[in-house]
Amino acid sequence: MLELRGLSRVFGSLTAVDGVSLTVSSRHALIGPNGAGKSTLLHLAAGNVRPSAGRVLLDGRDVTRAGPGRRARLGLGRTFQTPALVDSADCGTNLRLGGRAPVSLDDVGLGGCERLPAGALPHGRRRLLEVAVALAGAPRVLLLDEPAAGLGDDDRALLLSVLRAVEVPVLLVEHDQAFVRAYADTVTVLHQGALLASGTPSTIAADADVAAVYQGAAC
């Protein structure tokens, strides 16, 4: 379980994340217009960005001062909005560098790519590979930054089934409403760095404030 308590991050005069408290204990989607602070919140949770204020607890342990490597060793897995892979290494090596959990390239539709350098994969496939790499680390909590962006319908369906098989809490950033509704049991909306609303997918879909934000942002 991942608990974010009063997290803030200021970049110069911009407050990218503004006092966000959030508990990730199931299939949790994080939505919000571009620039809302979703990626920054994931960076704060994973230790890639230091908070200006607030705390991060992983399975009850305060990891606020721990770096990304240590949080990963404590069970925090993640992917990045721009997929982060070892480009010169083949897909099989990338998977093994992720960890020892029984995940195969087949699971994410990359069955024939064992010997293909990760750098040669098209963008959508890179996302799928990174999801597999993160799962290979046997995470206790998983953070995914727009894993479905740029995927075709088939890959989206595949990703959905892969994610549904994940038994640990997941915090998923995603723009696509249909994907969120199909996957998540909790949705949190971020707007200008602050938490705007949180609830089940259907209550969020019916929320007037949320609709206003999305219309204003033309998203």
Added chain:
Amino acid sequence: MKKWPTLAAVAAVLVTLVVLPFVLRNFALLTIARVAALGLLAASTALLTGTAGLPTLGQVAPYAVGAYTAGHLAHAGAVGLVQILVAAAAAAVFALLTGLAVVRTRGTVCLMVTLAVGELTAIAADQWKSVTGGTDGMARVPAVRAFWGGEPMLKGVPLYVYAVGTALVVLVATWLMLRTRAGALVRGCRDNEERMRASGHRVGLILLLTHVWAGAVAGVGGALLIAVQRYVSPADVGFEVSALTLLAVVIGGAASLWGAVAGAGAVVAVRDNLAPAGQAPLLLGLLFVAAVYVLPRGLAGINRRRDA
């Protein structure tokens, strides 16, 4: 890389190395032995610059540590094997200490920090007279016996066998290590630190261990230098040697150990044989420009290009 052409090339090189002592004269063999020493220095630079992604101008420093350590041991009567092992250990300890600073840097900052390490070492070699002999260098180093009970090596053939054999052992060991998971970890840190950290790998530690290994490789190179020329001075470990090494690595292709060694051979050949008196820097400069334009991936890239 295709398998058969590579195997054929390896076999051809090995056969050539075995045949050379029978056909070349003393001086040529000594030159090749010197290339073996410089080749290890170049390989250690390639390991850090190309494989680990830490561009370095400072590998002359552990090379110097290895050379002076081996020189002292030679004076004390130690055999070559002991000289090599202790020089490697001393250079490794040195690289551990300097590595604590180096692996915190990247890119241009890394180049500057390593340049400073190299320059400070050259200054130390110049100033610390009681240990290094100062500007005059460490002279009258006794001829080295490879093993206990062996003959002192004075001529080209034994020194060639000693230097080339040692360099091959070190290079093959390094090459094999880079083919294991350890190599994948090092290249992973070069390609994507963020990913490596997100997967729980200790990037700083991996790079530090690579720096230590590279230091030991350079240290062995220094020990070979002492055995071959029986003399070392600050000029052997100064900026000019750093620059030649980097040139060798650029010519060889930064990510290739073997390319770096071949590059060292090319640089020495141009400097010592092909250049008319006084024209060596100009010719080496032209070689550098040609290498960057004609072979963007160095000599090691030729094979890959053919495949592409």
